[in-house]
Amino acid sequence: MKNIKSPDELFSELNAMNEKNSVSQFVVPGKGKFTLVYQECTEVQEEIESDEELKKMIHESLEAYEKGDYQTTSELLRTLSKEDFQR
Numbered sequence: 001m002k003n004i005k006s007p008d009e010l011f012s013e014l015n016a017m018n019e020k021n022s023v024s025q026f027v028v029p030g031k032g033k034f035t036l037v038y039q040e041c042t043e044v045q046e047e048i049e050s051d052e053e054l055k056k057m058i059h060e061s062l063e064a065y066e067k068g069d070y071q072t073t074s075e076l077l078r079t080l081s082k083e084d085f086q087r
Contacts, residue, residue, distance in 0.1 A: 001033070002026040 017038040
């Protein structure tokens with residue numbers, strides 16, 4: 001079983017998955033054992049291709065991720081306060 005120790009390793013594992021390599025089992029230290037199953041999703045790809053605005057948003061998001069210009073959910077949550085959720 002593989003040990004996944006970083007988001008980059010997890011992303012590499014996801015990228016390696018396809019129809020022939022469709023199941024991955026791995027351990028994330030401190031979190032536990034995971035089984036990941038690849039399921040091809042052509043409907044989503046068709047929707048992306050048919051919507052130029054959605055296609056642009058996804059492309060920009062991927063570019064930002066590749067540059068490291070992103071914020072994790074944990075980082076975002078640390079910046080929020082109770083006042084942010086009050087009217």
